[in-house]
Amino acid sequence: MHGLIGLDWGTSSLRAFRFDGAGALVETRARPWGIRQLPDGGYDAALAGITTGWPALPRLACGMVGSRGGWREMPYLDLPADAVQLGRALGHLRAADGRDVHLVPGLRDPHGPDVMRGEETQLLGALALRPALADACTFIQPGTHSKWTVVRDGAVRSFRTLMTGELFAALRQHSILGATGAATVDDIEAFERGAAAARDSGAAGALSRLFSTRALMLDGVLAPASVPDYLSGLLIGEEFRTALADGLARRDTPLQLIGEAALCARYRRAAALFDIELPPAIADAAARGLWLLATQAGLVPPGPIPSVSETTPAC
Amino acid sequence: MHGLIGLDWGTSSLRAFRFDGAGALVETRARPWGIRQLPDGGYDAALAGITTGWPALPRLACGMVGSRGGWREMPYLDLPADAVQLGRALGHLRAADGRDVHLVPGLRDPHGPDVMRGEETQLLGALALRPALADACTFIQPGTHSKWTVVRDGAVRSFRTLMTGELFAALRQHSILGATGAATVDDIEAFERGAAAARDSGAAGALSRLFSTRALMLDGVLAPASVPDYLSGLLIGEEFRTALADGLARRDTPLQLIGEAALCARYRRAAALFDIELPPAIADAAARGLWLLATQAGLVPPGPIPSVSETTPAC
Numbered sequence: 001m002h003g004l005i006g007l008d009w010g011t012s013s014l015r016a017f018r019f020d021g022a023g024a025l026v027e028t029r030a031r032p033w034g035i036r037q038l039p040d041g042g043y044d045a046a047l048a049g050i051t052t053g054w055p056a057l058p059r060l061a062c063g064m065v066g067s068r069g070g071w072r073e074m075p076y077l078d079l080p081a082d083a084v085q086l087g088r089a090l091g092h093l094r095a096a097d098g099r100d101v102h103l104v105p106g107l108r109d110p111h112g113p114d115v116m117r118g119e120e121t122q123l124l125g126a127l128a129l130r131p132a133l134a135d136a137c138t139f140i141q142p143g144t145h146s147k148w149t150v151v152r153d154g155a156v157r158s159f160r161t162l163m164t165g166e167l168f169a170a171l172r173q174h175s176i177l178g179a180t181g182a183a184t185v186d187d188i189e190a191f192e193r194g195a196a197a198a199r200d201s202g203a204a205g206a207l208s209r210l211f212s213t214r215a216l217m218l219d220g221v222l223a224p225a226s227v228p229d230y231l232s233g234l235l236i237g238e239e240f241r242t243a244l245a246d247g248l249a250r251r252d253t254p255l256q257l258i259g260e261a262a263l264c265a266r267y268r269r270a271a272a273l274f275d276i277e278l279p280p281a282i283a284d285a286a287a288r289g290l291w292l293l294a295t296q297a298g299l300v301p302p303g304p305i306p307s308v309s310e311t312t313p314a315c
Numbered sequence: 316m317h318g319l320i321g322l323d324w325g326t327s328s329l330r331a332f333r334f335d336g337a338g339a340l341v342e343t344r345a346r347p348w349g350i351r352q353l354p355d356g357g358y359d360a361a362l363a364g365i366t367t368g369w370p371a372l373p374r375l376a377c378g379m380v381g382s383r384g385g386w387r388e389m390p391y392l393d394l395p396a397d398a399v400q401l402g403r404a405l406g407h408l409r410a411a412d413g414r415d416v417h418l419v420p421g422l423r424d425p426h427g428p429d430v431m432r433g434e435e436t437q438l439l440g441a442l443a444l445r446p447a448l449a450d451a452c453t454f455i456q457p458g459t460h461s462k463w464t465v466v467r468d469g470a471v472r473s474f475r476t477l478m479t480g481e482l483f484a485a486l487r488q489h490s491i492l493g494a495t496g497a498a499t500v501d502d503i504e505a506f507e508r509g510a511a512a513a514r515d516s517g518a519a520g521a522l523s524r525l526f527s528t529r530a531l532m533l534d535g536v537l538a539p540a541s542v543p544d545y546l547s548g549l550l551i552g553e554e555f556r557t558a559l560a561d562g563l564a565r566r567d568t569p570l571q572l573i574g575e576a577a578l579c580a581r582y583r584r585a586a587a588l589f590d591i592e593l594p595p596a597i598a599d600a601a602a603r604g605l606w607l608l609a610t611q612a613g614l615v616p617p618g619p620i621p622s623v624s625e626t627t628p629a630c
Contacts, residue, residue, distance in 0.1 A: 068533070113530040145491075145526060161526035163490070170485040175478070176460075204561035205520030207553055211460060211476035215428040218383070218391075238522055246519035 003057045004300050006290030007047075007101075009065035010034050010118055011144075016050045017287040018057070021300070025287055027054075035064050035071070043071045044096035058299040060090070060290050062104035063118035071101075076108035076115055082155040083124050087296025104293055109159050116159060118286070119147045123156060125289030126258050126282045137254045138243070140278075142263045144169075146239060148248045160248050164235045172228055177213050182224035188269065190226035194233025195270040198241050206238035236270045244274065257281035318372045319615050321605030322362075322416075324380035325349050325433055326459075331365045332602040333372070336615070340602055342369075350379050350386070358386045359411035373614040375405070375605050377419035378433030386416070391423035391430055397470040398439050402611025419608055424474050431474060433601070434462045438471060440604030441573050441597045452569045453558070455593075457578045459484075461554060463563045475563050479550045487543055492528050497539035503584065505541035509548025510585040513556050521553035551585045559589065572596035 002021025007014065012034035018027045033039055033046040041048075043065070051059075066074035072093040077086060086107075092100045106117035119141050127134050134154040141147040144165035150157045172178040194213075198206040213231055216222035222230055243249035255271070255278055257264045264281035271278045295302045317336025322329065327349035333342045348354055348361040356363075358380070366374075381389035387408040392401060401422075407415045421432035434456050442449050449469040456462040459480035465472045487493040509528075513521040528546055531537035537545055558564035570586070570593055572579045579596035586593045610617045 108530075112527060113534050114526060115530050115533055160523060161530075162523060163525050166490050167486075167522075167525075170489045171482075174485045174489045175481050202561065203518040203520075204557045205518075205522060205553075207482075207520060207522050208475060208477060208557040208561065210478050210482075211429060212427060215423075215430050215476075218430055219428050238520075242519045242523040246517065246523065 001055045001057065002300065003055070004291060004294045005051055005054060005057045005059045006287055006294070007050075007059065007061035007063075007065070008118065008121070008286040008290070009061050009063045009070075011036050011064045014046060014050060015286070017290060018054055019287075019291055019300075023291045023295075023300070028287070035067070035069070047095060047101065048097065056099065058102070058294065059095075059100070060102045060104065060294050060297075060299060062121035062286065062290060062293075066091070066103040066105065067117055072103060074103050074105040076106045079107060079109050079159075080155040080157050081107055081120075083127070083292055083296055086120060086124065087293050090293065090297045102294075102297065102299060104290075107156060107159070111158060112160065114159055114161050116147055116149075116161070119149070120156065121289035121293065122258050122285040123149060123151070123289070124292050125285035125287065126256065127151065127154070128288050128292050129282060129285065130256070133254060133256055137256050138249050139256050139258055140239075140267060141258045142236075142267055143259065148239070148243050150248060158248070160243070160246075162239050162242065164239060168232060168235055171210075171231060177210070177227060177231060182227070184228050185223075185225040187223070187226035187229045190222060190229040191233035191236075191266065192269060192273060193222075194230040194235075195237030195240075195273050196233075197230075198234050198237030199273055201238075201241065203245070206234050206241065209234060232266065233270065236266055237273065239267075240270055240274045240276070249276075251276075258285050259283065316370045316372065317615065318370070319606060319609045320366055320369060320372045320374045321602055321609070322365075322374065322376035322378075322380070323433065323436070323601040323605070324376050324378045324385075326351050326379045329361060329365055330601070332605060333369055334602075334606055334615075338606045338610075338615070343602070350382070350384070362410060362416065363412065371414065373417070373609065374410075374415070375417045375419065375609050375612075375614060377436035377601065377605060377608075381406070381418040381420065382432055387418060389418050389420040391421045394422060394424050394474075395470040395472050396422055396435070398442070398607055398611055401435060401439065402608050405608065405612045417609075417612065417614060419605075422471060422474070426473060427475065429474055429476050431462055431464075431476070434464070435471065436604035436608065437573050437600040438464060438466070438604065439607050440600035440602065441571065442466065442469070443603050443607045444597060444600065445571070448569060448571055452571050453564050454571050454573055455554075455582060456573045457551075457582055458574065463554070463558050465563060473563070475558070475561075477554050477557065479554060483547060483550055486525075486546060492525070492542060492546060497542070499543050500538075500540040502538070502541035502544045505537060505544040506548035506581065507584060507588060508537075509545040509550075510552030510555075510588050511548075512545075513549050513552030514588055516553075516556065518560070521549050521556065524549060547581065548585065551581055552588065554582075555585055555589045555591070564591075566591075573600050574598065 004019040006017040014033040146162045149159035319334040321332040329348040464474035
């Protein structure tokens with residue numbers, strides 16, 4: 001039996017991918033067993049649970065499972081870094097079932113400094129799926145901690161983390177901006193208004209416009225139920241303003257989203273307000289990245305990147 | 316019996332000032348009875364409690380007591396606005412004891428939009444204490460919602476709210492940046508490092524450097540116990556970067572702090588990193604502002620601003 005079990009093991013969720021010997025994705029499973037909410041029995045129980053009934057294949061995990069406070073801390077690999085270097089830098093641990101779990105290290109940008117764990121595997125998967133982007137591209141990976149990453153000549157050159165998702169949640173749940181008492185509606189106009197406010201904030205930046213959320217509501221021109229969408233637009237718009245201001249995004253270099261459909265749709269809308277046309281996002285890139293790294297590390301036989309699970313455009 | 320009872324009634328605290336007929340401050344009292352934490356019996360009970368034993372003098376209140384959700388909503392006065400206009404715009408309500416409480420309206424900057432409640436009274440008090448600043452000055456009022464306000468020819472011309480204090484609390488208590496598990500030390504070097512990071516962020520702004528807090532900690536160059544001070548420096552530094560970027564602060568115009576000593580000391584340190592020398596802060600400006608507005612509105616006889624309680628430099 002040939003193949004691979006890939007694990008995308010983050011803070012709040014765990015996904016497992018079973019590949020056959022040719023790298024085709026046979027089955028995907030998801031559990032809410034992130035490293036902060038493990039089941040009884042901890043990591044070993046989570047691993048056994050999510051792979052129940054699967055054959056004893058090599059296992060490769062990426063994400064926060066390799067962080068300080070994870071199953072085993074893997075040192076970061078400093079930039080620049082490509083798939084070959086990451087494949088050589090894998091570590092491993094011995095699970096309770098007596099077999100190894102291999103671990104992908106995170107990446108560290110010494111200029112910043114900045115760090116990522118898990119996103120590097122998605123990036124490699126996206127590059128495998130869209131090789132033409134390897135020459136020069138800035139990838140956007142929206143989320144709790146959004147990453148903007150510059151790839152040139154096949155290697156990751158620099159990246160920046162923007163805490164958009166976490167900031168949104170903290171402001172909405174724990175600041176006066178969330179204290180509207182109103183049910184939330186889906187108001188794309190409010191979202192675009194927020195993104196435009198970030199764009200128009202110029203060098204001052206969106207932090208200086210945060211309170212406008214409340215002032216517009218008091219003015220009666222922003223409905224309380226639309227406050228979350230305005231705030232979301234302001235923070236996502238700020239990602240684009242920031243990335244353009246400091247050169248992480250350049251108008252002469254392609255921009256490519258990687259991530260989940262609904263969230264990426266917001267980024268495409270915000271981009272349009274900056275006169276940037278973003279192509280559809282690449283979804284499920286982590287699975288491709290895990291397979292690629294497994295081949296680089298010799299865990300599975302090398303071969304072409306299968307196109308079987310070539311991702312449906314997500315948004 | 317002549318005199319005035321001034322009330323500085325905010326979200327989380329209530330302060331009462333008793334003035335004699337000449338405007339000298341006779342007694343100050345403070346209670347934790349902000350409009351979000353009123354005692355049993357509500358506003359009337361709080362008012363009766365904090366003025367127990369005081370004579371039946373005219374009463375004038377500023378702050379969130381006049382907000383939507385306060386005792387009575389007072390409309391905002393649009394900029395530009397000065398002491399005469401604010402004095403004419405006072406409202407009032409009838410308390411359960413059968414006598415009036417006069418209320419100071421807040422200010423609204425239609426460009427923004429932006430709003431303040433309570434800070435306008437402190438501003439007027441500061442101008443009364445330092446008349447030379449009335450020609451041209453930008454006032455900084457640090458806090459949960461910091462205000463940067465441009466005064467020219469005796470009138471408030473524009474202002475901007477920066478949610479520094481609230482953002483700091485939300486990030487520290489409800490984000491990965493606060494999850495250090497370490498006791499906090501007082502680390503002024505970390506504070507200055509954060510403020511310098513905001514300064515050096517250029518047009519991208521400090522939001523793009525927020526995650527550096529965590530990356531520096533993982534790098535081992537920022538102690539977990541110093542994370543709050545670094546974050547404080549980053550956010551306060553961002554106030555200066557922002558204000559300089561959008562013209563609210565100008566290097567040819569005096570800058571003046573109004574506020575509490577320890578917090579203002581941080582702003583003076585951050586300012587120094589921007590090559591700005593800030594004079595000591597003006598403290599307790601609300602009491603002076605309330606007296607001034609009471610004279611403007613005819614609640615007490617007009618007269619010179621007494622210098623009895625001329626404020627001790629706070630920091």
